[in-house]
Amino acid sequence: MERQLNTRCVVTGLGMVNAIGANVEECWENALAGKEGIDHVKSVNADNCYANLGAEIDFELPKEEEKDRVSVLCLKASGEAFADSKLEGSIEDPTRFGVIMGSCVGGVLSIEEYITNGEKTEDINKMTISSIANHVATRFGAKGVITNVGNACAAGAISVAYACELIRAGVADVFIVGGADAFASVPFSGFHALHALSENPCSPFNHSNGITLGEGAGAMVVESYEHASKRGAKIYCDVLAAGISSDAYHITAPRPDGIGQMYAINRAIEMSGLQKSDIGYVNAHGTGTAKNDETEFLSLHTIFDNAGGDLSVSSVKAMVGHCLGAAGAIEAVYSIKALTEGKIPPTIGYSAEDLDVLKEKAGEIDFMPNTAREKELKAVMSNNFAFGGSNASVIFAKDLGEVKETESDEEVYITGLGIVSPLGNGVENYVNQINAGNKVSGNSVLAEVGKDDFGKFDIKMAFFRKLDKFSLMQVVSGLEALKEAGIAPEEGKEEDYGMIIGTGDGPLTTVYEFEDHIAKEGNENGSAFNFPNTVYNAAGGYLSIKTGLRGYNVTITNGSQSGLQSVGYAFHEIKQNRAKGMLATGTDENSAVMQKLYGQLGLVADGDAKLYVNQSGQTLSDGSVSVALESKSSAEKHGSKKYAVVAGYGMAHEGVKYGEIKGSDAGLKNAVTMALSMAGISAGDVDGIFGLGNGVKDVDDIEIGLVKEMFSATPVINVREYIGEARAAAATLSVAHAALTLSGDLAADQDAFVFENGVEVKKVNTSSWKNVLAVAQGTGGTYSAVVLKKAE
């Protein structure tokens, strides 16, 4: 059975900051006036670089304690959107209020600060993308789904799409969404190394000789129409639909045939219920690189030529630069302003000669050279394309349209697993190790990926040498899960399968090493080879390239729990018929860099970490675990093994200071309550819990407290006991281990913790278990919970 998802999603608040304005109004008026925000860079040393331009924000930003500039930018735009929406005081249930933020480089300025200015402990928690959404959630009181999208330059656009999916799924009412990135040496040096920076201000669809980097943030309040109208909110527009896809082609360059982009654009149009001719304006990605512009010309002409419409296209990047993870959010805000004001901002920078050339390339599309124009618009589209082959297209409209999204009541099964861990690689190996009672020892352990894995999955040298360890682990675990599930889409069906990559720290080691290198050798000496691996979605991009899966492909990052949230996210993709099968993964890396950072934070045990006994340290570990999820019909079609049913999912946040977790107990309880409710069971029905404790007292205490309060003597199995704290990988492994328990692959008798009378370790027999719960945490107070049921 399928039901129509009629829930309208509307935009009720806007916020923006970039090189040409400190708020939406300024950014908008200056864009209409064609003001260029590009100048010689000041915050980054470009002395020996062939290009030295950027669109930096040169006005003072609000003072914020203990936050990276990316979060300062994000809080500024979010604050404006929040105020604009008049949400304050009108949130009845904060657990249905979420925050989703996109970013490409996150707190990379804090990595630079750490390396170049005394390695201060206070900079460590500002380094990753994870903290951004946490700061926004804690500031504005959001206690629902809190996460960040790490899909590089498409991240801001994907945040809008994900929020609408969750609202339509009925698990949330309102979100602050958007994206932010700050001007920094790492992306400047990286794009410089790739020769992708333009010597002159970027010139999209015109000279197309490179990008000019910018910085900023965009934010929107997106909520259900019901929620907005009940509180009498001003409504800007509807978000009708989005399309998300992966090129499965190249880690930095777009597919020359444009099929990835075109799938995203066509999917958005199809789901919106609109005709192509209803789209009056496309805010293009328009980076100004030859490859981007060529592919985008091709996609736009292929889709919109002869569609009977009157299309205008522009790229604001000629004014505000390429704001990376903020681009999709900033450009969504510009698109919404264009729609609601009936005015379109131009692409600036055309000379008289350029205009003659443009005529040829533009055909029947108006590419809006140099001057803004007034135009009555019914619907607009914002497109963003990114490293990793990530594509996103979002449609905003004045009217509600006829949204075609549906939801299936089919069960979602776990049909394949892939495990890379310090106990070795492969599911069979994991089962053998656990059944033999083996576990890691010491306070820092490492997974290894090598020749055996490359041979097993036919990974050629020309491919694997490009990947850092983070991506290698993800590719190997992903390939195993797909192989186990028997997922191999036939030609023409590649978009039916996708992946949600979860990670806490992402490629922090690679970013750190890149920054360390340019801090010593100069920004002119960045590594073109390593730069592509500094984006968080590189791993998902490589896996897409290797597998040919071209469907939904998103990387989420909010602490360790990202590896459990990915399961919930992927579950929604299948339920809402955007995919027949999805990989949900968790990947995090250990390295000398991570040992140094976690050690300095005081989170690493002295020797073997011991769980739940008031210790203050973890066994720092790494790995990658992938879980293949499929709809029942898809699983049965190719006879996949059914490990377990994914029956419920919940996510909640109880904001505490980022870097801490104490005091956020209510977040875990809310996440668990939501997951049980969705699964239609009560706490008493849970036979076993796959826990989150990692040996750090504040973390362990929250879990012990919850189990005592809600579950009394229900046994807790914890995978960190076997493989250490592999962060997101351990979170996904909780689900994998739970599935292997329900399926009977693991021996029935397992060691478990019982908290009824202190902390006891008991042998429990799991053979009769029907319902289990997996939980995970993220620093700052974010939790995910997943309920699995035994497959019949």
Add this chain to the structure above:
Amino acid sequence: MNEKELQVAEKIKGMLVDNLRIPEEELDYEIALFGDGIGLDSVDSLEIISCIDSEFGVAMTGVGKEHFYNITALTKYVVEHME
């Protein structure tokens, strides 16, 4: 190769192993670096240009691709253009 050429070739080989993660056992001085050989791409060539510039002070931006064919070709170009 003479002694100087051998030195340069060995350095280039080490750079390809360290910076482009090519397994050492796959490399000799003659194997084609691009195409059907090692399978390097345009991003790798940027890295090679950057490394040769900083190691030997030889600029190879815009240089014909025959000079990138294998380690021997790179070595020949570098030795000819070193100060």
